[in-house]
Amino acid sequence: MATHEVTFPISDPQEILKLRAGDEVTVQGHIIGIRDRTQIRIFDQGVEPPMDLRGAFLLHTAPGVRKLGEGKYEKVCIGTTTSARMVRFTEPLGTQYGVRAICGKGGFPDEAIEPMHKLGMVYFAIVGGAAALETTQIEEIEEVAWEELMPECLWKFRVKDFGPLTVGIDAHGNSLYHDVQAAAQEKLKELYARL
Amino acid sequence: MSIDTTTELQHAVEDAAAHLYVWALKDIPQDLRDALKDAAARETSIPGRRVLNTILRNVEVADADGNLVCQDTGIAVYTCHVGEYFPLHPARIYEALRDGTARATIEHPLRSNAVHTITRENTGPNIGHRLPIVHWEFVQDWDGLDVKCVPKGSGSENMSFLKMCTPADGVKGIKQFVLESIVGAGGKPCPPGIVGVGIGGSADYAMYLAKEAITRPIGTRNSDPLVAQLEDELMGLLNETGIGPMGLGGDVTVLNCHIEHADTHMTLNPVAVNYQCWAARRATAHIAADGTVDFDREA
Numbered sequence: 001m002a003t004h005e006v007t008f009p010i011s012d013p014q015e016i017l018k019l020r021a022g023d024e025v026t027v028q029g030h031i032i033g034i035r036d037r038t039q040i041r042i043f044d045q046g047v048e049p050p051m052d053l054r055g056a057f058l059l060h061t062a063p064g065v066r067k068l069g070e071g072k073y074e075k076v077c078i079g080t081t082t083s084a085r086m087v088r089f090t091e092p093l094g095t096q097y098g099v100r101a102i103c104g105k106g107g108f109p110d111e112a113i114e115p116m117h118k119l120g121m122v123y124f125a126i127v128g129g130a131a132a133l134e135t136t137q138i139e140e141i142e143e144v145a146w147e148e149l150m151p152e153c154l155w156k157f158r159v160k161d162f163g164p165l166t167v168g169i170d171a172h173g174n175s176l177y178h179d180v181q182a183a184a185q186e187k188l189k190e191l192y193a194r195l
Numbered sequence: 196m197s198i199d200t201t202t203e204l205q206h207a208v209e210d211a212a213a214h215l216y217v218w219a220l221k222d223i224p225q226d227l228r229d230a231l232k233d234a235a236a237r238e239t240s241i242p243g244r245r246v247l248n249t250i251l252r253n254v255e256v257a258d259a260d261g262n263l264v265c266q267d268t269g270i271a272v273y274t275c276h277v278g279e280y281f282p283l284h285p286a287r288i289y290e291a292l293r294d295g296t297a298r299a300t301i302e303h304p305l306r307s308n309a310v311h312t313i314t315r316e317n318t319g320p321n322i323g324h325r326l327p328i329v330h331w332e333f334v335q336d337w338d339g340l341d342v343k344c345v346p347k348g349s350g351s352e353n354m355s356f357l358k359m360c361t362p363a364d365g366v367k368g369i370k371q372f373v374l375e376s377i378v379g380a381g382g383k384p385c386p387p388g389i390v391g392v393g394i395g396g397s398a399d400y401a402m403y404l405a406k407e408a409i410t411r412p413i414g415t416r417n418s419d420p421l422v423a424q425l426e427d428e429l430m431g432l433l434n435e436t437g438i439g440p441m442g443l444g445g446d447v448t449v450l451n452c453h454i455e456h457a458d459t460h461m462t463l464n465p466v467a468v469n470y471q472c473w474a475a476r477r478a479t480a481h482i483a484a485d486g487t488v489d490f491d492r493e494a
Contacts, residue, residue, distance in 0.1 A: 001241055022242060037315075064266050064306035076304065079266030082350045082383050106350065106383035107442055125242075127249040127441060128350060128385040129474040131266035132257035150317075151306055164249060166242045166443055176242070177381060180444040184378045184436045191374060191432055195367045 008101065009055035013120045016100055019167045021174040025124060026163040030142070031057040031103070033155030035081060038146065039089045050145045051154055053097035057124075060086060060104030062151040065141065073141045078157075079131025082106045083123070094119035105129075107168050107177035116169050123169035125176075137162045204283045205291045207486035208340070212295025214490065215344035216271055217303055219478035220263045224492050226413045227450075227475050228254060234387055234440075234447040243445025250440075250473060265474040268305045269346035271296045271327035274410055278337030282484055288340065289329055297322045308349070330407065338484040343477055343494065345410050351472040354384035357402055360464040369394055369466045370429060376468045377433055377449065382442020385472035387450045389413060390433060393467040394422075396457035404455035405469035410477055412493060413451050426454050440473075450475075 001022045006015055007029040019025065032051060041047045063078040083104030090112045093099040100121055102108075105128030112123060126134070143156035169175040231254070235247035257264045273292050277285055300307055300320035309323040310316060321327070356376040360368040373392055380386075393404030416423040430452040439445025450473065459465065479494035 024245060061266075062306065064263070064268070064304075066304060077263040077266040077306070081267070082353065084383055105385065105441065107381060125382070125441060125443060127246050127253070128382075129265040129267070129348070129472055130249050130253035132260060132262040132264055133249065133253040135262060135266075136256060136260070164245055166245060166441075168443070176443055180438060180442060181378070181381060183444075184438055187436055188374060188378055191435060192371055195370050 008057035010100055011055055013100070016120050016122055016171050019122050019170055020172070021167050021170045021176045023167045024163070025165045025167060026161055027057060027159060027165065028161070029159065031059050031157050031159055031162065033061040033063060033157060034058045035060060035062045035152040036085060037149050037152040038154050039086055041146065041149070043089055043092055049097070049154055051143065051156060053093070053099050056099050057101040057103060058093070058099055060102070061155070063155060065151070071144060071147070073144060075135055075138055075141060077131050078135045078138050080105045080126045080128055080134065082128070083108055087112050090121070091115040091119070094121050103165060110175065110178050112169055113173055113175050113178065116171055117173040120171045122167055122171055124165040125168035126165055201283055201287070204486045205287050207488060208283065208288055208291035208342070208482060209295040209298070211342060211480040211482060211488050212273070212292045212344065213299040215342065215478045215480055216296055216299040216346065217305070218490070219344045219346055219476045220268060220305070221257060221261065222492060223254060223264055223474065223476055224412065226493065230413045230450045231473065234450060238440065238445050238447050240439055240445035242443035243440040243447065246440035246443060247447070264476065265348060266306060267348040267350065268308060268321065269348045270308065271321055272330070272345045272347050272406070273327060274330040274332070274343045274345065274407070276332045276334050276341040278334050278339045280338035280484065281340045282338070285331060292327055292329060292342070293322050296320070296327050330403065340482040341479060341494070342482065343410060343479040345477045348472055348474070351384040351388060351470040354380040354470040355402065356468040357398060358466050359398060360466055362462060362464050364464055366425065368464065370432065372466050373429055373468055374432060374436065378436050378438060380470060381438060384470040385474070386438060386442060387440055387447045388473045389471040389475050390429070390449050390452045391469040391471060392429070392452065392454040393469070394454060394456045394465065395459035396465060397459070397463070398465055400457055401465035401467035402469065404457060405467040408453035408455045409469055409471035409475065411453050413475070415453070417454055417456070419456065422454050422456050426452050
């Protein structure tokens with residue numbers, strides 16, 4: 001299991017292809033915070049997002065913030081939410097907006113494997129609940145759009161040494177979640193026989 | 196007792212609730228810290244160790260920065276033990292807990308999670324219709340009040356499961372259901388945490404008991420030896436599933452398994468599972484009849 005440092009947004013798709021399920025990754029640059037209602041607005045209500053998502057790293061989050069002034073917020077506590085609820089947006093995020101990485105906690109179900117393989121996308125697993133640490137790795141909230149969805153707005157964060165992340169699903173059709181679940185289902189049969 | 200005194204006592208309970216909510220979110224109990232360190236020491240998978248070491252780092256950063264351990268401020272759940280001679284009626288205790296929750300949310304500020312369940316509009320400072328949630332127990336021959344605040348995150352709460360097993364399914368059916376629930380939940384509830392199991396009673400009461408179970412200090416055992424034995428057995432079985440920290444595979448899937456039980460109808464065998472994430476936050480205030488408050492992180 002290799003370790004990588006990747007800067008987002010990325011322009012070279014090869015960067016994504018280097019990553020393999022299980023690898024450790026630290027992220028630099030800019031990432032976009034997004035959540036359930038943000039994506040419902042984009043895809044179910046057909047509203048164009050007012051931020052460029054090409055090559056982007058999306059983080060499943062609804063940050064705790066303090067308002068400083070018009071459109072300006074400072075971080076209080078920023079962590080990550082469960083991804084599985086939002087899996088259906090994976091393919092359109094890749095095809096319509098060129099998103100390259102989605103980061104959240106708990107993983108995506110198997111339906112994300114094929115679109116990520118086809119479109120050259122990865123899923124990064126962060127440690128859910130480790131928000132105190134995550135907050136220190138977010139240097140600044142640079143932009144916020146759709147404030148009326150607070151806290152499920154569209155956020156732009158500048159990050160430094162964001163991680164460690166684990167590649168949960170790579171762009172080659174591998175998913176740690178699939179493998180762990182398949183092994184656990186086999187193990188359950190053995191455990192049931194012992195009850 | 197005069198009106199002024201009851202008003203003062205209500206303020207004391209409100210102040211305690213406001214303090215508990217923030218304190219629980221920032222300063223996790225020692226038994227949990229110890230359980231997480233033990234988990235990191237025994238985990239052998241590489242992603243699992245990465246997760247547990249990051250968790251330990253996170254707890255250190257929360258201490259050093261005075262920040263919340265997890266951003267999900269949850270729904271505020273309180274368990275109250277009310278002495279029969281405590282001189283404030285539970286209706287006013289509820290009001291005090293509600294006001295304290297709102298005040299903490301505004302003053303800190305904490306993220307406000309509460310929404311109307313149909314419109315999904317945010318209802319304000321973590322309070323709303325029937326929020327916060329309070330569990331009540333009443334204690335004879337006592338004049339005190341214990342309030343335990345358990346901010347309950349949604350990632351783990353979403354991984355709640357109920358099955359009305361048949362009597363013929365027996366204890367084996369209970370074990371199977373807990374195992375399939377936790378394997379099915381995978382990484383979503385932020386493992387390794389506390390698996391709360393409620394057995395017996397009725398459908399609603401089994402889930403209530405499962406929630407009670409996750410509020411106990413880690414590794415405490417049910418006073419009924421039969422149930423305690425089941426807690427040990429299930430904890431061992433769950434840690435053989437290989438789900439591991441954050442569902443990335445490994446040896447430590449749960450920190451512990453707690454069970455609460457109630458007697459039930461001869462044709463019922465309910466089993467409820469309520470998961471508590473690794474950030475198993477809780478904080479308690481012991482409030483005396485004169486309004487003095489003793490805060491307790493370990494209860």
